[in-house]
Every structure is written in structure tokens, then in C-alpha cells.
Amino acid sequence: MSNSPLTPGIASGRLPAEEYDRNFLDHLPALDVHEARVAADRCYFCHDAPCMTACPTSIDIPLFIRQIATGTAEAAAKTIWSQNILGGICARVCPTETLCEGVCVREVAEGKPVEIGRLQRFATDFAMPKGHPFQRATPTGRRVAVVGAGPAGLACAHRLAMLGHDVVVFERRPRPGGLNEYGIASYKSTGGFAQAEVDWLLQIGGIELRNGVELGRDITLAELRQSYDAVFLGIGLQGVNLLSAGGEDLEGVSNAVDFIADLRQANDLSTLPVGRDVVVIGGGMTAVDAAVQSRLLGAENVTIVYRRVQAKMAASEHEQDHATSKGVRIIHNAAPLRVIGETRAEAVEFAYTEDGPDGLRLLPETFTLKADQVLRAIGQRLTGLPDGVTAKGGKIDTAPAQVWAGGDCAAGGEDLTVTAVAEGRDAALSIHRQLSGL
Amino acid sequence: MADLSTNFLGIRSPNPFWLASAPPTDKEYNVERAFEAGWGGVVWKTLGADGPPVVNVNGPRYGAVWGADRRLLGLNNIELITDRPLQVNLDEIKSVRRRWRDRALIISLMVPCDEESWKDILKKIEDTEADGVELNFGCPHGMAERGMGSAVGQVPDYIEMVTRWVKQHSRMPCIVKLTPNITDIRLPAEAAKRGGADAVSLINTVNSITSVNLDTFSPEPMIDGKGSHGGYCGPAVKPIALNMVAEIARSRETAGLPISGIGGVTTWRDAAEFIALGCGTVQACTVAMTYGFKVVQELISGLSEYLDEKGMTLDELRGRAVPNVTDWQYLNLNYVAKAHINQEDCIKCGRCYAACEDTSHQAIAMGPGRVFTVKDDECVACNLCVNVCPVENCITMEPMAKGSVDPRTGLVVGDYANWTTHPNNPSSRPAAE
Known part of the structure; x- marks a missing residue:
């Protein structure tokens, strides 16, 4: 180890080797059998359960928890997967504190919800090694193209395959999984889980995966519409919003999503460079993931700066607490004016802001944060729309006949993995109805 | 002590x-x-x-x-x-x-x-x-x-x-x-x-x-x-x-x-x-x-x-x-109670509703926002809702005052009377005229 957290600039190997392993362990370890029983016993099996309503994929949570409590975790997993085929990763990355667990009646009553996310992980982890739980229906001879092997595309492809259709999935990146593989924090999906889940999902059969094929570059929507009975677009948000502050082109300024993707794909974390003073600009989960992981890679000072009030941060309170517990400082009500530096970033100047009825207002007072690395995390946007598809409010609005869309690129719901799964699944059902003339 | x-x-x-x-x-x-x-x-x-x-x-x-x-x-x-x-x-x-x-x-x-x-x-x-x-x-x-x-x-x-x-x-x-x-x-x-x-x-x-x-x-x-x-x-x-x-x-x-x-x-x-x-x-x-x-x-x-x-x-x-401790036949049949759900304590799990709707007397209503209330005109005071509620004392059985009208039966809550004198009891003897 030649470097330390105090090494100036952007440097790799700031920590001893074993510290990387420790830092990037599963942040919420799996429940063992006994812990799962104890946790499951707390569920009241509510009528028309609020948790189920809060789940974008409407998993029958009371039922699967009762199945765990009665020692049938495989049945529990099947209950989960029948609604959400990516229940394994969702159990790890869902902001359960704002979804199912946030409305759990025991959260309301005691401030301590049933640990639904961890129980879901328990069931799916238990059953995944036992093979794929579903069988394909009789092949229909219909062919569907799915663009994007992220959560929406995979969920759509799986449900279509299950219903007997043949599916070809086109993915621009070298590996499938989308944000599950490239986007979320490393400590939420350890041990190559995202890839293992995709492999397991594909065991349904009838899905052909073509990696490294990009819509608009290698194939066109017109071609797909010609060759397939239906097309599903799950292309996500590929563009990253810029800060519109000066100095963004300085060395050391980059996209948080790229930083996270590099980290997820790295074989050796000690080779990953990170700044001594990292400033992350944004207020969502990407900002938190990037900031926390910067700290875990050995950055000395990491600050998240968000332009509005804390209550408006997209990252949940739980996520914010996680960040601060890892030594990340969060500043609210400050907007970047410019990145300062000669050729490379040295600092960022911010103006304080005030969130008023007329929108955000910059105040005259400013401050400067030392920064050798600046990560942009103020949101992604829809880019690379194929011909014939229109957008409205940053989401796909209209598409030609026989073309469906879902996931972050489509309107409806929050930009969450679980929402993408729900939309992919529902699009598959809609495609099926149409193809079957139902 | x-x-x-x-x-x-x-x-x-x-x-x-x-x-x-x-x-x-x-x-x-x-x-x-x-x-x-x-x-x-x-x-x-x-x-x-x-x-x-x-x-x-x-x-x-x-x-x-x-x-x-x-x-x-x-x-x-x-x-x-x-x-x-x-x-x-x-x-x-x-x-x-x-x-x-x-x-x-x-x-x-x-x-x-x-x-x-x-x-x-x-x-x-x-x-x-x-x-x-x-x-x-x-x-x-x-x-x-x-x-x-x-x-x-x-x-x-x-x-x-x-x-x-x-x-x-x-x-x-x-x-x-x-x-x-x-x-x-x-x-x-x-x-x-x-x-x-x-x-x-x-x-x-x-x-x-x-x-x-x-x-x-x-x-x-x-x-x-x-x-x-x-x-x-x-x-x-x-x-x-x-x-x-x-x-x-x-x-x-x-x-x-x-x-x-x-x-x-x-x-x-x-x-x-x-x-x-x-x-x-x-x-x-x-x-x-x-x-x-x-x-x-x-x-x-x-x-x-x-x-x-x-x-x-x-x-x-x-x-x-x-x-x-007595025999069933001596229990007061004119004791009329109604379940009451204390909204402050209710955690909205809906177990009372499921139990009553599926297995009892359909006497609990589920309103918007998961507000559960008892329908007095259906409630027979069976106590099942109390028994399945996870919160102690959230649901209580409230006796009706003598003289009030039971909205379920339309009958006035009367004095103590038990099965031995009930008209439906074939063995009951009418009071001496």
C-alpha cells in the first residue's frame, strides 16, 4: 500500500487490502434459519395488507412470510417470484423503508416493521439453488424483441417466455442486468448475485440474449418491428444530467453512475482510484451509493451537496443515515456555481439556496469545498430514442403499433428496480393478450 | 408487600x-x-x-x-x-x-x-x-x-x-x-x-x-x-x-x-x-x-x-x-354488549375485519384509509375481534345501558333474564298469572 486516505489527488490503493474486503461486505447480512423464523413470527398476516399494496409488484407478502414461518421457504420464494421474478435483487436494493416496511402496521405501531426485505431475501436465497421454479407454456411460435436487459427487460422477457413466446433480448453492454449489474452499490449485491440471478432467470428457456447490441447503432426499431411480433423497450435512462456549472470539463469531474459502474465491474477494488476530497452533487440513491463507496474506497472527506431541503432528497432517510454513518457529510440547500481548478478539479464553489414558492433561489452567500473528485448525481435522462417514439416529461410518451415500453424510460411510478420489474411484467401480459387475440 | x-x-x-x-x-x-x-x-x-x-x-x-x-x-x-x-x-x-x-x-x-x-x-x-x-x-x-x-x-x-x-x-x-x-x-x-x-x-x-x-x-x-x-x-x-x-x-x-x-x-x-x-x-x-x-x-x-x-x-x-361461575342457563340474556374499536390504538392490520367478515357476523366495516368500525346493527358481541386483535384493549366490549335499544334486534335492553324463563325454552314455565 503506497497510498493512504491522505494522499492528495485521485489515487488508488488508499487502504490495506483486507480493508476493502471488509468495507464491501454484504451491508445487511442474510438472516439464518432461526432469525428468519423469529422475524417471520412478527407478521400479523394483515387483511388486504398495506405492505402488499405498497409493493409495486404486489407480492403477497403476508402469505410468503407465513410460508417462511411454517418452514416452507421454497413455497415462499415461489409466491415472491410469481409476482416479481427479480425478487432476489429487489430484496437487496428496494428502499423497503419507503415501500412495504414503511407501511407495515408494526412500523406504525412500534416503529419496528417486520423485516420484509430480509425475509424476502431469505426465501429467494434458499430457493434459488434449487433451480428454476417455473415451466414454459406450450410454445406459441410468436417472437418478441426486448431491448435492454435491465430489470424491466428481463422481467418482460421472463414472463413472455413463461407464456410460451420466444424472446430475443438485445443489450448494449457486455453483460445483462442493467442497473442491477452496473448501477447499485456493491455492498448491496455481493458475490456476483446480479449475474447469478440473470442466469437463473434464463433457465426458463425460450430467451436468447444478445449482448453488445445497441439500438440505433446495430439495429433499428423498424427492423425489429419487421422481424418480431412485438417489441418491448426497456432502455432505461442513458444520459446523465450536467450541473450547468462552470468547470465541468475539468479533470476529476465525472458521472456518479460511471463511477459506480466501474466499481461494480472492478475485479480488484484497490486498483480503483478515488479522490482524497470527494464532492458528490445530487440527492438521490445514486448520490448516496457513490458517496458511501468513495468513503469505503478510502477517501478522506466525502460530502454530498444537495440543492434543496433535506425533506426533498430522493434518497430515503434510511439511506441518508447509512451515508452519515459511513462518515459522509450531507449539506442541504446549496447549489454548485463552478468547479475551480487549472486543468483538474481542486474545489467547488457553492451558493446557498432558498426553496421558496417561486422555486429555488440562489442566495448571495457562497462557500467553497475542497474537491479533487467531483461526482455528478443529479439524475439521468432519456436519450437515444428510436424513430417513431416520442417523449414527454422525460419519459417515453407514444410508440408505434406493437411497441411497448417499461422501466425507467417509461412513465409511471418511481425509477426503482421493483417498479421496472412490475412494468416489464405487465407489458409482457399486455403483449401476450394482444398476440393471443384475447 | x-x-x-x-x-x-x-x-x-x-x-x-x-x-x-x-x-x-x-x-x-x-x-x-x-x-x-x-x-x-x-x-x-x-x-x-x-x-x-x-x-x-x-x-x-x-x-x-x-x-x-x-x-x-x-x-x-x-x-x-x-x-x-x-x-x-x-x-x-x-x-x-x-x-x-x-x-x-x-x-x-x-x-x-x-x-x-x-x-x-x-x-x-x-x-x-x-x-x-x-x-x-x-x-x-x-x-x-x-x-x-x-x-x-x-x-x-x-x-x-x-x-x-x-x-x-x-x-x-x-x-x-x-x-x-x-x-x-x-x-x-x-x-x-x-x-x-x-x-x-x-x-x-x-x-x-x-x-x-x-x-x-x-x-x-x-x-x-x-x-x-x-x-x-x-x-x-x-x-x-x-x-x-x-x-x-x-x-x-x-x-x-x-x-x-x-x-x-x-x-x-x-x-x-x-x-x-x-x-x-x-x-x-x-x-x-x-x-x-x-x-x-x-x-x-x-x-x-x-x-x-x-x-x-x-x-x-x-x-x-x-x-x-355458573351454568350457561343462568347467564343474563339481556346483557347486550357491542364491540368498540379504539381508533387511537388501532394499527390497521384488519385482522378483526377478516375474522368478522369471513367467519362471523359481517359486523365490521372497512372504510377508506383502513379505518375499521363496528356496525352495531350487526354486532352480536361475540368477542372474536377482541381475541384476534394484536393490540391489547384496542377493541373492547361495551355493555349497552338498560333501557337503550339494541340496533341489531330493535329490542330494549331489559332486566336480568335467563334461558330458564325464555319463551323459546320448551322447559320454561310461564310466570304465574
Whole structure:
């Protein structure tokens, strides 16, 4: 180890080797059998359960928890997967504190919800090694193209395959999984889980995966519409919003999503460079993931700066607490004016802001944060729309006949993995109805 | 702190909490520890006739039923009476007696059903200076197959006969322990009284199979692939025990017969309930087998605190609930209550709704925002919603005032009236004109 957290600039190997392993362990370890029983016993099996309503994929949570409590975790997993085929990763990355667990009646009553996310992980982890739980229906001879092997595309492809259709999935990146593989924090999906889940999902059969094929570059929507009975677009948000502050082109300024993707794909974390003073600009989960992981890679000072009030941060309170517990400082009500530096970033100047009825207002007072690395995390946007598809409010609005869309690129719901799964699944059902003339 | 000292048949103990005849009272080591922990008395685990000791199985003796978080709700056993040599037990009882003069020390006995056997064992225990004997007519497994235990307890004539022998050959107070594996508990109690018993204790364990192993298809506890019914005890049997105690306490034939209450006593509250139904002492076992002897400290502090709060002595508590145990036919049919859901306490789980809508009277409405309210015009006050609600006292049963109109029946809530005079009762006699 030649470097330390105090090494100036952007440097790799700031920590001893074993510290990387420790830092990037599963942040919420799996429940063992006994812990799962104890946790499951707390569920009241509510009528028309609020948790189920809060789940974008409407998993029958009371039922699967009762199945765990009665020692049938495989049945529990099947209950989960029948609604959400990516229940394994969702159990790890869902902001359960704002979804199912946030409305759990025991959260309301005691401030301590049933640990639904961890129980879901328990069931799916238990059953995944036992093979794929579903069988394909009789092949229909219909062919569907799915663009994007992220959560929406995979969920759509799986449900279509299950219903007997043949599916070809086109993915621009070298590996499938989308944000599950490239986007979320490393400590939420350890041990190559995202890839293992995709492999397991594909065991349904009838899905052909073509990696490294990009819509608009290698194939066109017109071609797909010609060759397939239906097309599903799950292309996500590929563009990253810029800060519109000066100095963004300085060395050391980059996209948080790229930083996270590099980290997820790295074989050796000690080779990953990170700044001594990292400033992350944004207020969502990407900002938190990037900031926390910067700290875990050995950055000395990491600050998240968000332009509005804390209550408006997209990252949940739980996520914010996680960040601060890892030594990340969060500043609210400050907007970047410019990145300062000669050729490379040295600092960022911010103006304080005030969130008023007329929108955000910059105040005259400013401050400067030392920064050798600046990560942009103020949101992604829809880019690379194929011909014939229109957008409205940053989401796909209209598409030609026989073309469906879902996931972050489509309107409806929050930009969450679980929402993408729900939309992919529902699009598959809609495609099926149409193809079957139902 | 309320005085818990107890005098039961002249046997004094610092509190009414005795350990029942069972594995925890099988030897000096355990009994010493129990007394050190504060138990008021013990009934020494059943001694048998002199001779080759009883043998036990060498596999599992206990089976169990659990509630949430693996809380032990019921325990079942197939252990027999003591399997230690008689003399060892007698020596140890004597030794304990010498050190613990202020505690109750009772010896449980079970020998073959002939006078000589009883005469012999009574003579052998004479110089232990124990306070009394308890006749084990209750154990439902193993010994019953040999004509002892519940095989005696199920035949009132035998109970009377053996009790008479015991009273004839011993001056010790005699407690007859009853089996619940019988249709009417009053008959064996009456028989014991006729035989001269000073008291009865109940209940012994209930015939049971706790579960069936779905891999080996054998009942639990399983011995080499086979299982036999065992005796069930623990919190799950308390309601059965309370009813049987009450039956004896309120029966004209047995009223006033001292009772030592047994059956699932787990907290001070359980003990207080047995005492309120007329028990002079209570015996516990499963609670100690689950948590160790120290648990008696909660029984002592809890009962004291309760008596202090009520401003009541132990004697004033004893039997206080007996007059309120009655037959169904005397219940007031003009007592009308309605469930009421306290919205402040409601956590909106909807269990009351599911229970009422699916299995009862469709008397709970589910409104927007998961607000659950009772429909008074449908509610029969069955209490199921109260029972399934996870929040204690969130749903209450509110009696309607006399003179008000029950919106379900349209009838005015009237004075006390029961089934014996109800017009629908073919046996009811109209009031004299």
C-alpha cells in the first residue's frame, strides 16, 4: 500500500487490502434459519395488507412470510417470484423503508416493521439453488424483441417466455442486468448475485440474449418491428444530467453512475482510484451509493451537496443515515456555481439556496469545498430514442403499433428496480393478450 | 408487600407456590436449588414401591407445542415415576427436611392397588417428617398400563378405597391428585372426599400426542420410530384446569374441600386465577422446566403487588371468583354488549375485519384509509375481534345501558333474564298469572 486516505489527488490503493474486503461486505447480512423464523413470527398476516399494496409488484407478502414461518421457504420464494421474478435483487436494493416496511402496521405501531426485505431475501436465497421454479407454456411460435436487459427487460422477457413466446433480448453492454449489474452499490449485491440471478432467470428457456447490441447503432426499431411480433423497450435512462456549472470539463469531474459502474465491474477494488476530497452533487440513491463507496474506497472527506431541503432528497432517510454513518457529510440547500481548478478539479464553489414558492433561489452567500473528485448525481435522462417514439416529461410518451415500453424510460411510478420489474411484467401480459387475440 | 404465607391443611409455607411432583422435584439437588430460589414448597416426585427401580425410556421423554418465537405453550412427557432407588429418595427427603423447616414438603406416592402396598410405603416414609402425601392417581402414561396412576383416578371407587387405606395407615394429611382424563371431574373428587382425603390437587397431565413427525410418520416424542401418548401440561392446559377446579369448588358435594391448583401456571396472574377459584396453593412445573427455578421470584412479586393494589389479603382473594361461575342457563340474556374499536390504538392490520367478515357476523366495516368500525346493527358481541386483535384493549366490549335499544334486534335492553324463563325454552314455565 503506497497510498493512504491522505494522499492528495485521485489515487488508488488508499487502504490495506483486507480493508476493502471488509468495507464491501454484504451491508445487511442474510438472516439464518432461526432469525428468519423469529422475524417471520412478527407478521400479523394483515387483511388486504398495506405492505402488499405498497409493493409495486404486489407480492403477497403476508402469505410468503407465513410460508417462511411454517418452514416452507421454497413455497415462499415461489409466491415472491410469481409476482416479481427479480425478487432476489429487489430484496437487496428496494428502499423497503419507503415501500412495504414503511407501511407495515408494526412500523406504525412500534416503529419496528417486520423485516420484509430480509425475509424476502431469505426465501429467494434458499430457493434459488434449487433451480428454476417455473415451466414454459406450450410454445406459441410468436417472437418478441426486448431491448435492454435491465430489470424491466428481463422481467418482460421472463414472463413472455413463461407464456410460451420466444424472446430475443438485445443489450448494449457486455453483460445483462442493467442497473442491477452496473448501477447499485456493491455492498448491496455481493458475490456476483446480479449475474447469478440473470442466469437463473434464463433457465426458463425460450430467451436468447444478445449482448453488445445497441439500438440505433446495430439495429433499428423498424427492423425489429419487421422481424418480431412485438417489441418491448426497456432502455432505461442513458444520459446523465450536467450541473450547468462552470468547470465541468475539468479533470476529476465525472458521472456518479460511471463511477459506480466501474466499481461494480472492478475485479480488484484497490486498483480503483478515488479522490482524497470527494464532492458528490445530487440527492438521490445514486448520490448516496457513490458517496458511501468513495468513503469505503478510502477517501478522506466525502460530502454530498444537495440543492434543496433535506425533506426533498430522493434518497430515503434510511439511506441518508447509512451515508452519515459511513462518515459522509450531507449539506442541504446549496447549489454548485463552478468547479475551480487549472486543468483538474481542486474545489467547488457553492451558493446557498432558498426553496421558496417561486422555486429555488440562489442566495448571495457562497462557500467553497475542497474537491479533487467531483461526482455528478443529479439524475439521468432519456436519450437515444428510436424513430417513431416520442417523449414527454422525460419519459417515453407514444410508440408505434406493437411497441411497448417499461422501466425507467417509461412513465409511471418511481425509477426503482421493483417498479421496472412490475412494468416489464405487465407489458409482457399486455403483449401476450394482444398476440393471443384475447 | 402483601403477606403470602400460606396454611394449607396445617402445612405452612412462605408462599402458595409449590413445585408439582415432576422431574424438577426428583432429587435433593434440584429441591435444594428450588428452595434457595424461593419456592414455598415441593411435592417430591412420585415414589413407587420398594424393589427394582422403575425404568424409563432412553430416548426423548418430552414433546412440545410452540407459539410465536418458539415460546413453549405445551409440554408433553412420557417419563414415569422416580427411577431412583426408594432408599436414596427417602434419605434425600430427610436431608432436605432437616435444612428447610419452613417449606412445605409433600411426598407423592404411587404403588399397586392393594392395601399392603400402600401400608408398606406409608410406613417407609414415616420418619422423613414430610408434611403430607399426595396420591398420584393421575399419570396417564406407562404406569396406567400397570393399573396405577390414571387407571385408579378414572375409577372413583378405587380412589375412595385407596384414599381410605391411606387415611387408615397414616396420620399425614392426604392430598388426592386427580386426572383430567375423565368425563366429569366432580365424581373422582367426591370419591376422594368420601375416602377421607384432606384435599384434592388437579389437574394431572392430559393424554396427548404433541405432533406427528412427517418424515418418520411417528408421533412425537418418538422412540425408535414409535410413539405413545404422553401427559400434556404447560400454558396450553390452564383453561382445562381452571374449569375443573371451578367445577369442584362450586359443586355442592365438594364445596369447601381444599384444592391445590395445578395446570399451566406460568405467571403470577395464572396463580392468582387459580386462587380466586378457590385453590389454597398452586403447583407449577412447566414454567420452571422452561425458565428455571428463578421464575418464582416473578410469581411472588407479582401476586404481592396485585394484592397490595387491590388492598386484599391472600385469604380474601381465595375463592372470590367461585360465586361467579355458573351454568350457561343462568347467564343474563339481556346483557347486550357491542364491540368498540379504539381508533387511537388501532394499527390497521384488519385482522378483526377478516375474522368478522369471513367467519362471523359481517359486523365490521372497512372504510377508506383502513379505518375499521363496528356496525352495531350487526354486532352480536361475540368477542372474536377482541381475541384476534394484536393490540391489547384496542377493541373492547361495551355493555349497552338498560333501557337503550339494541340496533341489531330493535329490542330494549331489559332486566336480568335467563334461558330458564325464555319463551323459546320448551322447559320454561310461564310466570304465574
